[in-house]
Amino acid sequence: MITLSALDYLFIIIFFSMTLGIGIWVSKKSGANSSEFFLSGRNMPWWLLGVSMVATTFSTDTPNLVTDIVRTHGVSGNWSWWAFLLTGLLTVFIYAKLWRKSNVNTDLEFYELRYGGKPAAFLRKFRAIYLGVIFNIITMSAVTLAAIKIGGIMLDLQPWETVVYAGAITVAFSALGGFKGVVYTDFILFFVAMGGAIGAAYYLVNLPEVGGVTALISNDNVISKLDIIPDLQNTEALITLLIIPLAVQWWSSWYPGAEPGGGGYIAQRMLAAKDENHAMGATFFFNIMHYALRPWPWILVALASLVIFPDLKSIQEAFPNIATNKLGHDLAYSAMLTKLPSGLLGLVLASLIAAYMSTISTQLNWGSSYIVYDFYKQQINPNASEKHLVAVGRLSTVILMVFSALLALCLQNALQLFELLLVFGAGTGLIFILRWFWWRINAWSEISAMFASGVISILLKLTPLGAILFATDTGLFPSYVQYPFVVVITTLIWLAVTFLTQPEHERVLITFYDKIQPGGPGWKQIKHKTQLKDSNTTSNVPSGILAMILGCLLIYSIMFATGYWIYGKTLQASIISIVALVSGLLLIKIWKKIKTNIL
Incomplete structure (x- = not known):
């Protein structure tokens, strides 16, 4: 003490x-209404x-x-x-x-x-x-x-x-x-x-x-x-x-x-x-x-x-x-x-x-x-x-x-809980990425992914199946295969369910597209029926992905450079710092383009 x-x-x-x-x-102001209480207006x-x-x-x-x-x-x-x-x-x-x-x-x-x-x-x-x-x-x-x-x-x-x-x-x-x-x-x-x-x-x-x-x-x-x-x-x-x-x-x-x-x-x-x-x-x-x-x-x-x-x-x-x-x-x-x-x-x-x-x-x-x-x-x-x-x-x-x-x-x-939460969500992330840009994903896609990931994780964590498949030294597969295994099985299940069930009602898809305007080839079958069918709306995804890559390069470079400066490795730190500077300048240029497209 x-x-x-x-x-x-x-x-x-x-x-x-x-x-x-x-x-x-x-x-007092936060209690005025629910929008203030949860989103501050x-x-x-x-x-x-x-x-x-x-x-x-x-x-x-x-x-x-x-x-x-x-x-x-x-x-x-x-x-x-x-x-x-x-x-x-x-x-x-x-x-x-x-x-x-x-x-x-x-x-x-x-x-x-x-x-x-x-x-x-x-x-x-x-x-x-x-x-x-x-x-x-x-x-x-x-x-x-x-x-x-x-x-x-x-x-x-x-x-x-x-x-x-x-x-x-x-x-x-x-x-x-x-x-x-x-x-x-x-x-x-x-x-x-x-x-x-x-x-x-x-x-x-x-x-x-x-x-x-x-x-x-x-x-x-x-x-x-x-x-x-x-x-x-x-x-x-x-x-x-x-x-x-x-x-x-x-x-x-x-x-x-x-x-x-x-x-x-x-x-x-x-x-x-x-x-x-x-x-x-x-x-x-x-x-x-x-x-x-x-x-x-x-x-x-x-x-x-x-x-x-x-x-x-x-x-x-x-x-x-x-x-x-x-x-x-x-x-x-x-x-x-x-x-x-x-x-x-x-x-x-x-x-x-x-x-x-x-x-x-x-x-x-x-x-x-x-x-x-x-x-x-x-x-x-x-x-x-x-x-x-x-x-x-x-x-x-x-x-x-x-x-x-x-x-x-x-x-x-805490580490045990962190690892458990990761496995419980394994395989569901791809849906959250694609649902904005692919009209065919429906509610059953998400429901099946959520339950598949949870059930598979429980089977691997709480039953002998996990030990049989992935136990260190005695399992059929190396232990590091467990996470990709959950991802692959979950993904196959939700993809199968997506194509075996009916797509969302056309009216729902049209309303969503008109409001969000996501663009991209994934909505090609829907766009021609929307209010935006004659617009030249283009997707910001390519520019966004390029900005994402430059942003990752910038942030990882700063992280690495900080570490090497601390370690006293000045040559590596200097080189990586230059990489961070260049990627930052390029990112600014791309960001201006994305911002212009939004406006």
Whole structure:
């Protein structure tokens, strides 16, 4: 247990006061109607939404997850989530403007715009509960699990104490302030969280036991973990950590915050933007911060932890009060933070609280929007007044928090949950990408993909079938084949269902095309029957894909260059920095063209 000074408490009290104050300040306007409560009147600027996206994905479990990955697989293990940059930039340059143009209240409302009849209504209702409640509670429980571990190591708090203290304040300002309160507080939370992460990394790397960056990267426990690209000689690591994420995972898997084609709380922020260009700007700012700059403070702390706590035994010896079922490599991040001095400790604790509150408040508001718009209003009370819908939103916010906290008390490891969520969404991503540009996809395509992916994942994870097929050393196939296996089977199933079922009613398809104007050859059979049949509307997809490639080159180059500058490899860092500059200039040129086409 660490002892907090008066200065530490001052930082934390000021932070709590500001966040609660904002929630109370905007509560009256946020409660005016459901659009204000969930989308802030659709008038948000790109920079505020972009900062909110970054703050939301800070989370308390993210540095723990990165630490677990680095300690287990090395820096290159982060490609399991770095690969999602591709789908992030696909969202920026192709899907952001489509979402904003749809003008729906939630991304689930899209189902009854794109599809029709009872299958579309079922899909919207089911996913409102599946994503807004079940999936959302699981995601929030992982974040709360990280808070429990931080509270246990740094403040010697019991799990229930952390849940009560952290959850009560978060749910209070979330229920009061709605989406506007979330976004406004995110702006403060971002700078607090970023300052805390950078300050902690600088201090901990320069501890006498670590000896600074030069000593760190030459330490025997660290050398094998430094590679940004997996060892090309290690076939299994190369396939698992790089090839599968880049070749398959980014487009095939649904994961919160990295949905192919956009979705979830990212879609919520795009829908709240002033216009299509603001939606694009917000998502691009998020991606460049999320992937290029933010990971390195966490990575440095994870590497330093290998010097001070080289294995789980050393963590357990240093913190004997930690329950055995909560012991894991992800604890190393919190363990390192106990070595911070007074003042900086308070700032970092405030930053961790900020990360927790930002993520949970977003998840609560987003999940509540599904419950209100896509379930309650559709199925229970279609004639509910705006004030009544806001009241339901606030009540569902509290209920979601309670259930996620209870689940968090039963969990052990964030990385396990991350891997499980990836497999559960395997194979569904391609539909989310294609449904905007191919008229033949129908509601049954999505329903079949959703259930196929879930059932196959359960069979592989919870029955002997998984061990028979993919167990290490004894399985019929290498373990790294499991994810592509789920993707292939799921894709074959939904494609078969698509062609075996009737397409959507022509009237639904025509209405969708007239509203969204997606363009492209996938709508050739429908366009000639629409109001736009004589227009020369061309698809922005080719320019968007080129911008996506340049954007990936830019962001990965910044990420690599940052790492090599830190490692002291100046030649590689200089070359990659030049690549980043050139790709950035080319991207600006393409972006202007895309923006002109939108206007």
